[in-house]
Amino acid sequence: MSKGRFGQHGGQYIPETLMNAVIELEEAYNRYKDDPQFNAELTELFNDYAGRPSRLYYAEKLTKALGGAKIYLKREDLNHTGSHKINNVLGQALLAKKMGKTRLIAETGAGQHGVATATAAALMGMECVVFMGEEDTKRQALNVYRMRLLGSEVIPVTSGTATLKDAVSATFREWTSRIADTHYCLGSVMGPHPFPTIVRDFQSVISREIKQQMLEKEGRLPDVVMACVGGGSNAMGSFYNFINDKSVRLIGCEAAGRGIDTFETAATINTGKLGIFHGMKSYFCQDEYGQIAPVYSISAGLDYPGIGPEHANLHDTGRAEYVPVTDDEAVNAFEFLSKTEGIIPAIESAHAVAHAMKIAPEMDKDKIIVITISGRGDKDCAAIARYRGENIYE
Amino acid sequence: MSNIAKAFANGKAFIPFVTCGDPDLETTGKIVREMVKNGADLVELGIPFSDPTAEGVVIQDANIRALKNKITTDDVFNFVKELRKDVTVPMVFMTYANVVYSYGIEKFVKTCSEIGIDGMILPDVPFEEKDEFAPTCRKYGLDFISMIAPTSEQRTEMIAKEAEGFLYIVSSLGVTGVRSEIKTDIASITETVRKYTKVPCAIGFGISTPEQAKKMSAVADGVIVGSAIVKQIAEHGRDSAQVIGGYVKSMKAAEVQ
Known part of the structure; x- marks a missing residue:
């Protein structure tokens, strides 16, 4: 059985092109998750910035x-x-920064994760692109404006049902084409290992x-x-x-x-x-x-x-x-x-x-x-x- | 020798891809026969999937067109059974893990072997997950085809050592789709691969012109073309077989033999 299993679930069913990216992410996460300096920085962000x-x-x-x-x-x-989305995003953005990444990409449904990612990117001086189903950009127009206000680019996704699942697919496609400087800041406890574990730990x-x-x-x-x-x-x-x-x-x-x-x-x-x-x-x-x-x-x-x-x-x-x-x-x-x-x-x-x-x-x-x-x-x-x-x- | 090896036995192979049922199965049949007549050495048949995450817009749209026609996995199986009556070149399925998994891996692979499918490409099943599929393929005489990407680096060795059928070398980062220029140093990838396996290397993703076919076939054993063909189906629909036949002929002729 491959890595990142929860019983029969989980695993890493992704194109070969992304395998080294998730392996690099897992190694970085294992290096930093128990690092006192990393955790002190994250706690400070949680408390002083997010209001925890x-x-x-x-x-x-x-x-x-x-x-x-x-x-x-x-x-x-x-x-x-x-929303709770900020917990995961601050953790992942800090991790991405330690990994030397300068650009965050994310999917969003309601826009909460997109806004949180755009916020962290603004705070940490990173570039940010958010993929959002076109249907959702209409349902949540104000959040689209928020993300743009925070300096992010918002790309409406028109493929499939033009909702969250299509935004996830579009973000994976984008990551496949640009890996070296880009971290995919996945918003939920899903996707290939190590995302379900990383997101769960930060949440x-x-x-x-x-x-x-x-x-x-x-x-x-x-x-x-x-x-x-x-x-x-x-x-x-x-x-x-x-x-x-x-x-x-x-x-x-x-x-x-x-x-x-x-x-x-x-x-x-x-x-x-x-x-x-x-x-x-x-x-x-x-x-x-x-x-x-x-x-x-x-x-x-x-x-x-x-x-x-x-x-x-x-x-x-x-x-x-x-x-x-x-x-x-x-x-x-x-x-x-x-x-x-x-x-x-x-x-x-x-x-x-x-x-x-x-x-x-x-x-x-x-x-x-x-x-x-x-x-x-x-x-x-x-x-x-x-x-x-x-x-x-x- | 696996049936797939035959595709590489007469010089550089030309491997076209079509999505089954785009725009309908009758047309897919005509296209496949026309491609084989014009020099296709192996045919990749796509089974449509609702969310093909490794595909660019051209092949995404082909999947949507096929699914709008309510093409199912069983329809594709029946279609291949008919096709096999006169098409003798090796054929492989290219689809996504969930299409195979939801059908039942064993039932899917067994049916493949009964209707004359020689191998399977699942772009969302990397080396780490292949043990769920590859042993069943081996049991029924199918090759489970692995991919190597420009980002594979140190992973190339382990993938190459277990390669079956042929190795699918992904030419560039990103998803499938026509590219004006391929910048990856393909020669150095195929050179590394050849240290570890005798399985042939075919290059895919982004190849559309005879010039690219010439350049890529010089450093590999074959060239895979998908989006450039699917684009012509999008344009010509039910009348695309002849146009595609001519295109395949020009691509095959351009390959360094």
């Missing part, structure tokens, strides 16, 4: 409104650039903090940790330090779109099957001949036909559960959290809130749920208004 540690907030009004388990929100939405700061904050506030571990899952980086970051704490239930919330019994869905674990795509073996939404399915979700950030290989393995082993959440449920949760707590979550994160709204009332009041709010929802307001029939444009 992010708050673990007791959502008292939400808890009372649901009438069951006690709910805490891990506020990744309060990070600089408005694991989320669960490290949750654990410490929970012990300080409650003196015990939570009963449930839940997060939304597209590729799965905020969920992997939220789960990682709890994997060995078997008493903690881990729940990933997938985008079911219009429902898992329709073709308009992006719920990979619930509707996909084992396959090989974008450098990894994992579960993918696909037809019987292995053609990748054109997935759908209201959330551009979850609109991806695959899931990271470590999640696929957590599913296989039963350590984590993956549940589908529809557009409708997510939009209701988006509005509900805004009204009850004065916190507008990203529509991606609203998928996790929606599932908490289902399970919290069924749980005892002495149980504790942590929901990771992966990003803020300002970017989604116009789209949600349109979903509700209001004619608002950014």
